[in-house]
Amino acid sequence: MRYKHIVFDIDGTLIDTEYAVLHSLQDTLIAVTGINKEINELTFALGIPGKNALKKLNIPERSFSLILEDWERCMCKYSNTVCIFQGISDLLEALVQSGYELGIVTSKTREEFKQDFESFDISNCFTAIICADDTVEHKPEPDPLFKYMEVTNASNNEMLYIGDSAYDRECAKGAKVDFALAGWGSHSREIQADYYLEKPDDLLSILGD
Incomplete structure (x- = not known):
């Protein structure tokens, strides 16, 4: 078993929230x-x-709290558009049965994680979950993956991180963790990756399971 820990981003990787x-x-x-x-x-x-x-939109920081609260409330209006990507449930089941430790490293806050993700029946597949609240620096910095290693006692060479964005790739690169691009949710095929996955079960071929 080349990797012990398979770690996932959420949005654009496990669930379609775009x-x-x-x-x-x-x-x-x-x-x-x-x-x-x-x-x-x-x-x-x-x-x-x-x-x-909000920083990239040049919104004054004094307005962040109000806007973030309204944004989260507004997300509820579109909850019916959010779904698990096809093939993800079967992939997670196969990985668990094969003995892999599954984790999550996300830019969602813990509250956003509870609201947006916990209701899906795949949430119980994951043993370690790192949210934005858990680190001072966030993706694309490597700190979230370092925090995952701290929590799980995993080493970087036994981890594979799967995400859909350049932020995910840079986070993995900084932590010296192998990276797989989730092609089903990514907007770009130009993002450098150790593995390119067109569909979720491509991962099983890479892992040899």
Whole structure:
């Protein structure tokens, strides 16, 4: 077994939240700030903490709390658009049966994780979950993966991190952890990766299971 720990990002990797994230952000910006952005102007917000997205929009920090609360409430309007990517449930079941330790490293806060992810029946597959609250620095910095290693006593050479964005790749690179690109959720095939996965069960071929 080359890897002991298979660690996943959430948005764009395990669940498809793109429509909900972007449209709720668009609605919130209009309602709270009057800023009206097209959806394609907001895709940078995918895969990074909400505070970082607001910084990139040049929103004053004094407004962060109000906007983030409204954004999270607005996400609930689009909850019916959020779903597990096809093939993910079967992949996780196969990995667990094969003896892998499964983890999550996400830019979601713990509260966002509870609201957006815990209701799915795959949440109990994961033994260690690192959220944005758990580190001072976030992706693309390597700190979240370092925190995962601290919590699980895993070493970087026995871990594989799977994500859909350049932020995920940079996080893995900084932590010297092998990275697999989730092609089913990624916006770019130009992101460098140790493995390119077109569909979830491609991972099983790579692992040899």
